[in-house]
Amino acid sequence: MNMKPLIAAVFAACALPAMALEVTLPAETAAYRPSDLPGYRLVQQNCMTCHSAQYVETQPQTSPRAYWDATVKKMKKPFGAPLRDEDIPLIVDYLVKTYGAERGSATPVAAAATAAPATAAAAGAPRSVDTLLGANQCSACHAVDKKVVGPAFHDVAAKYAGNADATGKLMQSIRSGGSGKWGQVPMPAFPQLDDADLKTLATWVLSR
Ligand code: HEC
Ligand code: HEC
Numbered sequence: 001m002n003m004k005p006l007i008a009a010v011f012a013a014c015a016l017p018a019m020a021l022e023v024t025l026p027a028e029t030a031a032y033r034p035s036d037l038p039g040y041r042l043v044q045q046n047c048m049t050c051h052s053a054q055y056v057e058t059q060p061q062t063s064p065r066a067y068w069d070a071t072v073k074k075m076k077k078p079f080g081a082p083l084r085d086e087d088i089p090l091i092v093d094y095l096v097k098t099y100g101a102e103r104g105s106a107t108p109v110a111a112a113a114t115a116a117p118a119t120a121a122a123a124g125a126p127r128s129v130d131t132l133l134g135a136n137q138c139s140a141c142h143a144v145d146k147k148v149v150g151p152a153f154h155d156v157a158a159k160y161a162g163n164a165d166a167t168g169k170l171m172q173s174i175r176s177g178g179s180g181k182w183g184q185v186p187m188p189a190f191p192q193l194d195d196a197d198l199k200t201l202a203t204w205v206l207s208r
Contacts, residue, residue, distance in 0.1 A: 030054060032098075038177075038186040039094025042087050050081070056099055063100040065140070068092045086185050089141060089149045093188065102137075129204045132197055136190060144208050151182040153208040160206060170202035171195070 030052035032043045047053070059071075069092045075081040076088070083091070096102045133139050141149035160166035173181070175198055177189035193201070 032056070035094055035098055036191075037090070037094040037097060037188050039087075039090040039092070040098075042091050043094060046081060046083055046087070046091070047075070050079070056095065059099060061100065061103065063096070065092060065096045065100070065102065065137075068095040068100055071095075086149065090186070090188075093137065093140065126196055126200065129200055132193075132201055136193070138201070141187070149185060150187055153205045157206050157208045166206055167199065167202045170205055171198040174198055174201055 032040065032047070032053045034040060043053075047056075059067075069088070072083070072088055072091050072095070076083045127135075142151070142153055144153045146152050147155070156170070160170065163169065173187070174190055175193060177187040179186035190198075
């Protein structure tokens, strides 16, 4: 009598429920890719309880921000992940920039529309406020006249009005990110922006 099929069947019966309940994948594929973005810490805290990072790894790399937003919201409802609403944009930001359509490119939208200005920007030509706001997703978290994830630019301008070194302070804030000036939610750092870009943005914010 051949025992092999029976052993295989018993093994499969034991292994399957265990896989469904526990995260037991090899460390390399199970872990989220390290990043300086604030969402990295949040996915480690919030996204490892039910499944590993492998579900994220296997999503199409072309997935846009809206796709990640819908996916993370689905984890909260109906799947029941205990996510705080204010953390969701930061998680989405990390996911789209690490696994999705915005990987490694500072100018995804603008570059797709017209290749020539992107090359000019790389060569050091000044970039417009609209390009900078769009390419760096500032507008995902900020609006001029109302609080979104970050403060309204109008309120930032009002707070720094009359401050002698307002431009320098805001250039530093945008470059380094951080939290505590407007609330507990952190602003991501933008180390890839050079002084010219930072000055364009800071000057524009202060004029709102
Ligand atoms: C409460 C449990 C739970 C938590 C916490 C959780 N997920 Fe999920 N996740 C699920 C379930 C259930 C599925 C669906 C599995 C399936 O269809 O086989 C899933 C599937 C996915 C998928 C596959 C695509 C899809 O739409 O099914 C991705 C990507 C994903 N999760 C990302 C995340 C991220 C990012 C987080 C943290 C923000 C997270 N998950 C937290 C339960 C969870
Ligand atoms: C993921 C969300 C997010 C993105 C993207 C983002 N910000 Fe912010 N921003 C915030 C939050 C949150 C704060 C408040 C931080 C605090 O309380 O200290 C903030 C604060 C600021 C401030 C005020 C800083 C100060 O010193 O008072 C400025 C100016 C600003 N952001 C500009 C920008 C610009 C320009 C971009 C794009 C290059 C950008 N932000 C991208 C969330 C974001």
